[in-house]
Amino acid sequence: MRERFFIISIFSVLFFCGCKERPAKAAERVERVRIEAPKFVADSAYRYTEEQLAFGYRIPNTEAHRKTAIFLAEELKRHGADTIIQRGKVTAYNGESLNIFNVIGSFAPEKQRRVLLFAHWDSRPYADYDPDKANHRKPIDGADDGAASVGILLEIARLIGAQPSNVGVDIILFDAEDYGKPYFFEGNSVVDDDWALGSQYWAKHPHIPGYRADFGILLDMVSGAGSVFPQEQVSMHFAPHIVKKVWNEAHKLGYGSYFPKNSGGAVTDDHLYINMYGIPCVDIIAYYPNSETGFPPYWHTLKDDMRNIDKNTMSAVGQTVLSVIYNE
DSSP, rough: OOOBBOOOOOOOOOOOOOOOOOOOOOOGGGOOOOOOOOOOHHHHHHHHHHHHHHTOOTTTTTTTHHHHHHHHHHHHHHHOEEEEEEEEEEEEEOEEEEEEEEEEEEESTTTEEEEEEEEOOOOSSSSSTTTGGGGTTSSOOOOIIIIIHHHHHHHHHHHHHSSSSSSSSEEEEEETTTOOOTTTSOOOOSOOOSOOOOHHHHHOSSSSSTTTSEEEEEEEEEBBOOOOOOBBBHHHOOHHHHHHHHHHHHTTTTTTTOOSSSBOOOOOOHHHHHHHTTTOOEEEEOOTSSSSSSTTHHHHHHHSSGGGGHHHHHHHHHHHHHHHHHHH
16 A cells, blocks of 8 residues: 655635625524434454454455455444445456455445445555564554454444434445555566555446445544544545545544644545545545654554554544434
8 A cells, every 4th residue: 555655735726706695594594403423332343353353364365365355244244234245356566366355335225325434454465664674575464554444344334233324324345455566576566556456446346337425434544542644635635525524523523633634645545546436535544744654653564463453543533434424
């Protein structure tokens, strides 16, 4: 995923209208009533994270990967979602054919208004940013970089199954996001975009032809102790109105310290390809401006394990997403 953060400049054009809007009549002034969302249970999301890691490394073309996909699909189905596993083949940076599984669960599929929630569930085969170079060809647990985001979405699925929202909700767990070219690979990648392969596949082959959602929210590295989530710039480019919606909701809930309204970096992630597909999406992702990569210090190292997972951070993100959904 996303070898580095980079800062982009976005120029806004303001349009002015010379006409004045007709003052609203008293009967037209409708106060929006806030709906209290179900309470997010961080202990449950934490357990879901541990259960994924217990299968082993979630690397495509391995038995642990296949078993994890089945587990994820079964959990979504158990919580009441119409569930499918989208199977496909993609080509990795080195020409290897990867068998991928995008796990998809839909709540209230009959509803036209829909919100898309997504994360990646695979883990990186290489600890290529580990401080010890001897570890660079070893796989990582991917506790924060993948599993914890999925854990949050599975807990959200449990809550939606118990208390339906006004809108339909689709949860997509994308595969092969973290199979990008490591620095030690000699030669050029055989594909133009070698990260986020599962979401690229879905964008070309949506599980429902012509699938639409009002907007989408991507979770990626959202559970680390001390992590904060400024406004990611690809999200601001494609979906500034959704950024405003999500970050304002976080502040209303008292999570403003986790969701500062300053600019973060811009990152190539699964949301890029869903935005290009035509669904406005935002990426809630940790940003560390003082690190070399812009990511947490354990990113793509053997230290990306359960020791970094913080239930308070999970709660801030999970409750914010729930509140956005239930107030649609």
